[in-house]
Amino acid sequence: MIVCLAVVGHQNNPLYIQSFTEADDALKLHHMVHCSLDVIDERVDNPKKSGPTINETFLGLLCPTENYKVYGYLTNTKVKFILVTTDLDVRDADMRTFFRRFHAAYVDAVSNPFHVPGKKITSKTFAERVATIVKSFGLTTTG
């Protein structure tokens, strides 16, 4: 199950952060998101020189902890998507599909002429769409 999703701007400023669980302390999840920003910086500054992984938007597993796994994604505009999940065996392909759909939702949200680039995403439509994507992700992996 996905417990937390965050969109972080190019100056590491939060644009959208949402947790999808009642059980966990939201602060703890935010803390994990914050920590993984360093891991992203590290990955981007020391890119693997080889093969198909170069400059890919999907950054893969960032940091596994006891109960959670954190995945990252980086767009061309240096906006980061960070996902915290409690599923411990997730296939990379599923993650890629999820991030692609999430990216599409994000693009639609920022294409709104009333959205100010670099400011928080307040669109309700975006929040609803993200909730739907998150729900459908849970279905494909468990069922």
Place this chain on the structure above:
Amino acid sequence: MGFRESHFPSGLEVHKRNSPCPTFTIHIEIALWETLSKGKQKVSLSAFAFLFSELVQYNQTQVDNIAELERRLEDAGYAVGARVLELLCHREKGNRRETRLLGILSFIHSTVWKVLFGKVADSLEKGTEHEDEYMNSEKELLVNRFISIPKDMGAFNCGAFVAGIVKGVLDNAGFPAVVTAHFVPVDGQQRPRTTILIKFVEEVLLREARLG
């Protein structure tokens, strides 16, 4: 070219009422609408030209000199560029981030131009005098097609709007640059062509050199 109502986003009326500057909003929305809907959806040229002329005229009433007018047009374009980059990277680039200078320039020259104007730009050249200058030229820029500049307005060029789009794309992709639009006379042609001059800031070239 036909004009069909369905080409416009349904929220157009609402925006018109709420926005302090109607022309500006609608214009950007149309430019984006074209890029958002996949396939062959297009806005008719006459509708676009009309809106663009309104955009210029509105801004003209708000300023007292040419430089300020160009800056306002550029700002309007900047917002479009920022969004166009995000959208096209998602749709056309197949989940790759563009980090090289030539890559992003050819992305503008072909992908962005194709989506906005339906064709690739006429030419993309490197400046001969300065290493950090690139020129994207267009014989007949879409926004300038129905525009003639009065003599007393000097070197004003409505291509400033397109320069703003290019600047928006470059800035947001991490290649800060100064972008300006100029008329360049062509031998044997009545109309000058428009050149979008891109001058990158120093750090971009240093980084490019380091990447090898």
